[in-house]
Amino acid sequence: MTKEENLIKWDPKFKIGIPVIDAQHEHLVNLCNDFYQSLLKSKDKENYQSLVKQTLENCLNYAATHFKEEERLMKASNFDGYRQHKHSHDSFTAKCQITYESIDTISISEAIKFSLFLYEWINTHIAHEDRLYLPTLVEFLKNQQTK
Ligand SMILES: [Fe+2]
Numbered sequence: 001m002t003k004e005e006n007l008i009k010w011d012p013k014f015k016i017g018i019p020v021i022d023a024q025h026e027h028l029v030n031l032c033n034d035f036y037q038s039l040l041k042s043k044d045k046e047n048y049q050s051l052v053k054q055t056l057e058n059c060l061n062y063a064a065t066h067f068k069e070e071e072r073l074m075k076a077s078n079f080d081g082y083r084q085h086k087h088s089h090d091s092f093t094a095k096c097q098i099t100y101e102s103i104d105t106i107s108i109s110e111a112i113k114f115s116l117f118l119y120e121w122i123n124t125h126i127a128h129e130d131r132l133y134l135p136t137l138v139e140f141l142k143n144q145q146t147k
Contacts, residue, residue, distance in 0.1 A: 009029070021073075025122075029119075031058050031059040034055045034059070035052070038052050038055040060100060074136075079136040081132050
């Protein structure tokens with residue numbers, strides 16, 4: 001495997017410490033990786049679109065499921081950064097939707113560029129924005145357990 005093929009990988013350092021969220025993040029990074037790998041596999045092929053489309057669809061569908069769960073927990077715990085965080089999820093989703101709709105017509109190199117954007121966004125989001133709700137959520141989940 002080249003260095004480039006290793007770019008998208010789940011790393012335990014991405015863990016934020018809430019098991020349910022960490023498991024979802026890991027799955028999301030892996031699906032993003034599947035999409036990237038499907039692009040690399042498709043580089044020299046003509047009919048690559050269906051595989052690429054399927055792996056991207058899996059990734060985006062799972063991102064939507066994960067965002068819903070995060071938003072549900074942020075709301076339930078009365079996290080005061082909820083609106084801003086949801087806005088960040090929504091603008092990411094909107095950008096991905098546009099690319100998904102044009103995936104049949106864009107070049108492989110453009111699609112690879114997009115996969116790197118996906119990876120960067122997910123990692124930065126996990127490393128920074130998701131950490132903002134951490135204290136509120138940890139407290140909330142602790143109280144839930146003792147109820
Ligand atoms: Fe998030």
